[in-house]
Amino acid sequence: MQTVLHPQHGLRIYRHMDEPEPLMPLDPEYVGVMRISNAIFAAFPLIGALVLELSQLTVPGLFIIPAALLAAWLVFVVPGRRYARWGYQLGSDRLRIVRGYLFYSDTVVPLGRIQHIDVDQGPIMRSHDLATLTVHTAGNHNSSVALPGLRHDDAIAMRESIRDYIKAAQG
Amino acid sequence: MSEPSTLTDESTGEGQRLHPLGLIIGFVSGLPQLIVPILAALFGVRNSESGLGAVSVFAIVLFTSLLxxxxxxxxxxYHIGEDDIRVERGLLSRTARSIPYDRIQDVSIEQKPLARLFGLGEVKFETGGGEGDDAKLSFVSLEEAGRLRETIRARKSGVGAVHAETEDAIDTPPIFAMDTRRLVTLGFYSFSLVIFAVLGGAAQQLDFLLPFDLWDLRHWIGMAEERGVVLETISWNARIAGALFALAALILIGVASGVIRTFLTDYGFRLDRTAKGFRRQRGLLTRTDIVMPVSRVQAAVISTGLVRKWRGWHALQFVSLAQESKQESHHMVAPLARLDEIWPIIAETGITPPGDAAAMQSGRFRWWLNGFAVVLPIVFAAMAAVMILADTSLARASLFLLIPMAMLLIGAFEWRLYRHGEDGSQLYQRRGWWRQKLTILPQLRVQSVEIAQGPLARASGLAALRFGVAGGKLEMIAMPLSTAREIRDRVLAVAAPVDFSEINQRG
Incomplete structure (x- = not known):
């Protein structure tokens, strides 16, 4: 693995050195989206810790400090690292999606195996004009593979080109 | 996959009706559901003097149901159309379901005991959507069921011929069948003590009906003593004999339930190769008859157990686009067979046994050690916990070490038997030591490829390679990352240029 900096916004991106074709990074605004959703997720243990803290069961700070550290890690550290490891590449006959900060995963779906394609936006993503592209295959394992953090227009364009490929392949 | 479209009733001509005798079958098998309304109605008339009230309640409920x-x-x-089959039903909300022939993966005919009595069958059309609620016709006569299946299969292939050639008259010998002796053998291997779980569960649920507490051992001892047995005077020999007797009874029951279950599902097992694919019939009380088109077969799985392998027995299953049921994702093709019976069946699908070109590889033992490394700290923590909190001696706490020891031993067995291979047209994976499984997957059937690494695997430079298959998956493990990438690239070079629609027409 090596670290490169994104040419436009200077965010860190990890890549394998022997990659034959370079992987595309996600939209940098996706880091902000992950921050918000992680913050919402981290709020629950934080509130729980706060309640326990206020009931003054033990030494002050026994609950709130670990919870706050966890929240800080989730909000400030994790999104950047996960972003750095996301990458995709739409080749002539396949879609490759690489991700995973703790659990690395490198998935390739041949375009000729795609059954249908979704483009969807959650509320947080919508506010940043981002979208998730999901491709479905007939396989039981990896029957749907999702690629989040794309510009909405890019996601639509990718969907169209995949559709064109499938149409041409079916003849 | 979308649901078969639901149309409003407009342009439909008179189709065919279901068999009138099916009415009676539906009525009889629906009787248990009438218990609640009958009880409710009886409760309503409980104050009436004569017994006439109760009788008329029965009559009214039964009559309403029948009506x-x-x-x-x-x-x-139902209506066999030009390019779809249409089923219309409903009085107030009328629905017409249209199932295009192209979507129908499988036509199966099922005969429950009562239906067999009347010579009727239930025809199910499976569309592979996996939603479960596909169309079925219950019930039609057996000849009509056979005719329907033939018609649909002919239409599907684009022939359009209406002449219905019933397949009941099979003159060619089956490609696999099981005689009674083999059924009994299979029954022995299906040894099962699940009956005790069922009985125990039933006893738990219904013990309020018993006049005594079933689980109270003292009650049983008391019952024995009432009959003049003094527990202390039972000799050791008698005790040992009693224990052996109990064990023998346990084994007998286990074997018997295995044999009975096997007879129920696999009696008269018969596999035929027809023009379109494989036709399998089996079952004692509920007889099933399904057809698997050859082009739908995605992969072959040959499985065996330690004892079975020693005796030369194997089972063959096909991974198929249409799933057998919610529980089983694979179609059983030969439950107990010799390898020289299995390979000819597999050959019908174009799948071949692994040759020298497959170059079957072992996994890296490090992969299994990683699992060990995760457990070890937990075991040490548990040992420390019992020593500090429960004042256990070190010798006793060391018993915990048996867990990682057993894991290591099993890991070693698994590593010893694990193999994966690739030969340019197929993928192979063999795994398991107690239940051994060889999966053969044509590379064209690969739906997706994933290289995965957990934190420990990444630290040791190892990876798993997972292939998505319609109806299953094939996972190669314990290989260096670079090997995983090489295999992936080779497989994609074969699989990616061919479209899904093309693959499923082959065969």
């Missing part, structure tokens, strides 16, 4: 079934029967038609 509704009759109306439903009147309003149900």
């Amino acid at each position: 509704f079934r009759w109306i439903a029967w009147l309003r149900t038609h």
Whole structure:
């Protein structure tokens, strides 16, 4: 693995050195989206810790400090690292999606195996004009593979080109 | 996959009706559901003096049920169309379901005991959507069921011929069948003590009906003592004999339930190769008859166990686009067979046994050690916990070490038997030591490829390579990352240029 900096916004991106074709990074605004959703997720243990803290069961700070550290890690550290490891590449006959900060995963779906394609936006993503592209295959394992953090227009364009490929392949 | 479209009733001509005798079958098998309304109605008339009230309640409930079934029967038609089959039903909300022939993966005919009595069958059309609620016709006569299946299969292939050639008259010998002796053998291997779980569960649920507490051992001892047995005077020999007797009874029951279950599902097992694919018939009380088109077979799985392998027995299953049921994702093709019976069946699908070109590889033992590394700290923590909190001696706490020891031993067995291979047209994976499984997957059937690494695997430079298959998956493990990438690239070079629609027409 090596670290490169994104040419436009200077965010860190990890890549394998022997990659034959370079992987595309996600939209940098996706880091902000992950921050918000992680913050919402981290709020629950934080509130729980706060309640326990206020009931003054033990030494002050026994609950709130670990919870706050966890929240800080989730909000400030994790999104950047996960972003750095996301990458995709739409080749002539396949879609490759690489991700995973703790659990690395490198998935390739041949375009000729795609059954249908979704483009969807959650509320947080919508506010940043981002979208998730999901491709479905007939396989039981990896029957749907999702690629989040794309510009909405890019996601639509990718969907169209995949559709064109499938149409041409079916003849 | 979308649901078969539901149309409003407009342009439909009169289709065909279901068999009237099906009405009676539906009525009889629906009787248990009538218990609650009958009880409710009886509760309503509980104050009436004469017994006439109760009788008329029975009559009214049964008559109403029959009336509704009759109306439903009147309003149900099916119609074999030019390019779809249409089933219309309903009185107030009328629905017409259209199932295009292209979507139908499988036509199966099922005969429950009662239906067999009347010579009727239930025809199910599976569309592979996996939603479960596909169309079925219950019930039509057996000849009509066979005719329907033939017609649909002919239409599907684009022949359009209506002449229905019933397949009941099979003159070619089956490609696999099981005689009674083999059924019994299979029954022995299906040894099962699940009956005790069922009985125990039933006893737990229904013990309020018993006049005593079933689980109270003292009650049983008391019962024995009432009959003049003094527990202390039972000799050791008698005790040992009693224990052996109990064990023998346990084994006998286990074997018996295995044999009975096997007879119920696999009696008269017969596999035929027809023009379109494989046809499998089996079952004692509920006889099933399914057809698997050859082009739908995605992969072959040959499985065996330690004892079975020693005796030379194997089972063959096909991974198929249409799933057998919610529980089983694979179609059983030969439950107990010799390898030289299995390979010819597999050959019908174009799948071949692994040759020298497959170059079957072992995994890296490090992969299994990683699992060990995760457990070890937990075991040490548990040892420390019992020593500090429960004042256990070190010798006793060391018993915990048996867990990682057993894991290591099993890991070693698994590593010893694990193999994966690739030969340019197929993928192979063999795994398991107690239940051994060889999966053969044509590379064209690969739906997706994933290289995965957990934190420990990444630290040791190892990876798993997972292939998505319609109806299953094939996972190669314990290989260096670079090997995983090489295999992936080779497989994609074969699989990616061919479209899904092309693959499923082959065969």
